Amino acid sequence: MSGYHGWNTHRASCLLLTCFMSEFGNQSAIVYVRNYKKLKITVHPDNATVLEYRRFTFHCEANGDSPIHISWFRNNSRLPKKGQNFKVVKRTGALKFFQVRVVDRGFYQCKAENGKESVLSETAYLRVECKQTTVPRYSFNLSLGVAAPNGCYKS
Numbered sequence: 100m101s102g103y104h105g106w107n108t109h110r111a112s113c114l115l116l117t118c119f120m121s122e123f124g125n126q127s128a129i130v131y132v133r134n135y136k137k138l139k140i141t142v143h144p145d146n147a148t149v150l151e152y153r154r155f156t157f158h159c160e161a162n163g164d165s166p167i168h169i170s171w172f173r174n175n176s177r178l179p180k181k182g183q184n185f186k187v188v189k190r191t192g193a194l195k196f197f198q199v200r201v202v203d204r205g206f207y208q209c210k211a212e213n214g215k216e217s218v219l220s221e222t223a224y225l226r227v228e229c230k231q232t233t234v235p236r237y238s239f240n241l242s243l244g245v246a247a248p249n250g251c252y253k254s
């Protein structure tokens with residue numbers, strides 16, 4: 100029982116195998132530690148450039164003790180499970196946009212949590228390009244209007 104108690108009190112500050120082995124020099128503690136899988140993100144979201152109104156999916160996968168819960172952040176703010184044009188797919192943890200909008204551009208990260216640990220993915224940037232109109236996308240011409248960020252030029 101005390102091995103289990105040790106786990107509870109030390110898990111926050113002492114997550115590594117070697118740490119546990121020196122903390123409890125007995126077999127049962129070691130067996131318990133061997134069953135423990137450190138939470139790790141195995142698939143990180145990738146930088147992407149997407150045309151406005153297209154579909155797009157960011158992927159995120161993690162490995163560790165289950166159940167693993169995946170959530171998403173945009174510019175460091177947590178996204179809800181479901182938005183107007185996206186949802187987090189419960190089974191895979193992917194962030195799926197039905198129609199990418201210019202306002203969706205930004206920095207994305209996924210976070211995996213399992214009640215014992217939480218890890219953040221690398222940061223991926225989503226760049227959104229406007230649908231091509233009569234205005235040439237890469238012509239800088241002040242008389243045609245302002246250059247919006249991310250290659251979207253609107254007059």
Ligand SMILES: *[C@@H]1O[C@H](CO)[C@@H](O)[C@H](O)[C@H]1NC(C)=O
Pocket residue numbers: 100101102103123124125127128
């Ligand atoms: C492990 O070893 C410690 C220290 O020797 C002992 O107090 C504890 O009861 C042992 N844990 C188990 C689960 O046997």
Ligand SMILES: *[C@@H]1O[C@H](CO)[C@@H](O)[C@H](O)[C@H]1NC(C)=O
Pocket residue numbers: 143144145146221222223224
């Ligand atoms: C995304 O792009 C940034 C800047 O170009 C780069 O530093 C970063 O490593 C890229 N991230 C991924 C996941 O490829």
Ligand SMILES: *[C@@H]1O[C@H](CO)[C@@H](O)[C@H](O)[C@H]1NC(C)=O
Pocket residue numbers: 173174202203204205206248
């Ligand atoms: C996120 O940050 C980027 C870069 O600062 C900015 O262009 C974008 O509008 C922001 N997106 C949101 C949704 O706040």
Ligand SMILES: *[C@@H]1O[C@H](CO)[C@@H](O)[C@H](O)[C@H]1NC(C)=O
Pocket residue numbers: 239240241242243
């Ligand atoms: C902008 O485009 C207009 C029409 O094509 C052209 O007459 C004008 O000279 C251009 N201005 C600049 C600063 O390039």
